[in-house]
Amino acid sequence: MSLETKSFYPSLQRNVTPTSCGSQLVSYSSDIGSKDGPILMLIHGYPQSAFIWRHIVPSLVTKYSVFIPELPGYGISSPVTTGDHSKKSVGTSILEALRAVFNVSPSAPRKVILGGHDRGGRICHRLGVDATEFLAVGIKPVAAIILDIVPTKVQYDIFSNPTYVKGYFHWPFLANVDVAVKMLSAFGGGKWVRHQLTLAGNEKGMSRIQADGAVDVYAALFEKEETLRGSCDDYAAAAGEDYKQQVEDQKAGRKLGLPTLVMVSAAGVGARSNAPEVWKDWVQEGTELSVVLVGEGVGHFLPEEAHDIVLEKMVEFLGKDV
Template identity: 60%
Template sequence: MSEPLEARNFFPALQRNVTPTPSGSTVVSYTSDLGDGKPILTLIHGYPQSAFIWRHITPTLLGKVSLFIPELPGYGISTPSPPSKRSVGAALLAALSTLFSGPRHVILSGHDRGARICHRLAVDAASAPPNLKIIGAFLLDIVPTKVQWDRFSDPAIARGYFHWPLLANVELAVGMLKAYGGGRWARGAFRLAGKNEEGLRRLEDGVEVYVGLFDKEEVIRGSCEDYEAGAGVDVEEQVADQREGRKIGVPTVVMFSEAGLGARMDVAREWADWVQEGVPYEAVPVGEGYGHYLPEEAHDIVSEKMISFLKEIEGVELN
């Protein structure tokens, strides 16, 4: 009998951890620690995926920077927590703080829903556990949640992201996805992949992992609750942030699919108002037909930029 997905170590070269947190969630993560004083890079996955999305990128980073790669609560491997980005982010940082000793610098990186958690944590940087200092943010293929909802007045955007309002209606969505098949639904989400043939090949082995996780009702429900928070409290917090002038205050890179998100929105302009004036910020389009799943489809391009960003952040020295 094959090992259950929730028990697998997707990264044999890393330590697999199971860490209880004050949120009530038990966070599964994969870590590599280069020792006290060395910076930690988070790699936080999105929907409808798992930490396996980082399988191509991790080998390029191993030995260069300490790594914290969590499984999102509610997505089938870590147990659920309150689903707002602030609550999930706090659970992840609590696990990180437990696993890594000493005062540490943290660079936040995430894709999709994971990038939204990183955005929240970057704005809330002053509230991080006392042994952690957030010094950078690397966000993959998103615009701020409030901006995404505002752009739904464009029919093409509303059609392309129809799953947002659907999944936010939890009870309706859970029933519909169960009837349709959670794994079948997850497979269909990869319509957001690009047209680059090599990129699509890089996705293939991952899709089967994600489909296997979404065959479980608890994953359907947990992920829908994520989207429900994204239609409620997450937006309310961002509205308050902008009204009160709370923005990202650490160096930030946003990478995005030129053929996907970049074809629908001016990503560079959208983010400019969410980063404090004078803070280094760069928006980087990824071309060549790569789509939404950049950590897999375009892992070589992402890795190169990620390593460059780490080197540019003051005080970060890579081995």
Template identity: 60%
Template sequence: MTEPPQSHNFFPSLQRNVTPTSSGSTVVSYTSDLGHGPILTLIHGYPQSAFIWRHVVPLLLNRVSLFIPELPGYGISTPASQHSKRVVGLTLLEALQSTIFSSPSSPRSLILGGHDRGARICHRLVVDKSDIPPSLSLVGTILLDIIPTKSQWDKFSNPDIAQGYFHWPLLANVEIATKMLMAYGGGNWARDANLRLMGKGEEARSRMMTDGAVEVYAEVFEREETIRGSCEDYSWGAGREYREQEEDQREGRKIGIPVLVMFSSEGLGGRIDVEAEWRDWIEEGVEYEGIGIGPGVGHYLPEEAYDVVSEKVLEFLGKHGG
């Protein structure tokens, strides 16, 4: 198994950690620990890396303790034993506990935040709240530009949605997708995906393109391990995780902590009533806010609308930071 590249240090102002875990993944993460108060995770999605948070970090630094991991199997952290959201989520929490101090006798408040696939990990963990380590007290979650996995698959009967999210069924077929993307060029695929899903606004696109970010993501996706690992992620979402969410809804297992959902009003929100979609997945009476961001902003909110995202995160922390 290849080791994570040691040349990537995306956040010089943060501590870079390389943490072996019981799942088999060596997790690379970036942290800032104030030693007290809440911990906020910022978990990236597809087809990117933790570099997506580069604009957000300066606005949150010294306001909250940060844990920013590289997803196992996405080219920098090595793969976990499984690519399920549950296994990867617990792997990240294990790495968090190794890098930021907390204890069962004095648990730290935890807010799980993520974008895209990272937000899906957060969703799984907050539903499986009994799996949260006793040294961490789960007090809220922030989900960026997703609806629940089951809901997304169910909407593929709409041709516009099926066309826009064609990569979901493609990537879920791991073997053929890995071969096709390697032949096409993983870097080319990552470039295309980022350009296709970013917003149309000039300012949003400028923010997205700063610091050579798209080329950073392209470099990571040149590796077969990254392509295969990320395809395994989508494969889990297409099969077992879809059925898990069916069972969650049937058994009434819903989010029981405050929720902040932010989404592109012209992208995801232009096709789906995102704010309404989440209501059936959250327990009655739980505080919930859904915020559409636009105009001109696409899928990559932490880059394209980092100022709005950071402002709303800080407001959420002020109310629910513990």
């Protein structure tokens, strides 16, 4: 069975849904049958797949309906064909797939918890700011869980710090799509992924990333030029439309109005930015915000490296009235 057709979650339903961004979006889902209960959506980041949630999902599926999409253009869901790779467009397409899978409509609405790591976290941030736009189609975002990022505008603005930009050189590199695809193809996409995953904080974290042959899965997906280009287009959108939208958001006072849990690596994002203070400026006044710094040398890949801590904090957060 090829990776394109394999299900990483055999106990969940595997779905393939056409979307307005042109992608045939692959997702894994489970519905516990409570139409009043929220759907927990979990979106992966770079350079990985939905397989990153494997340590967490088994403990959640008995409590929540879940929807776990494969990002368009990351090797399993087909690429975006419209040319719009913005978080707004891709996120809206992911919600379209969720609506189709769960038969959501204005007459049969569902609450949704927006959850994501890395690029997935950026999509959830965008969808959270735009939450009221989806009420008309039956989707009511009720909370956001964002793992190991600061907002895209903040990330780019602090690139004036030489130490910071050195650690995140891949942002401007990947955003130069044609050059990046050629260079990564020459270097080897799989080899590049294996290098990127060394951003794990320590040996324990690395062993958790490697569990279940996950690194081989991620590396194989990035051997395809289609994946290299699709993921680079994602970064190009961050440097373009995504940044512009967040500039406009801040000018207009459009901020997250959902209860929000942010978790960041204390040794990574937490050390390079004052995440608790940064995120306060991106959440509406009076809105619940919890920012957790994950210590013990944990690196960027929180859903794998620190899956026990992430699960504990998620369950604690979701146990509130969301």
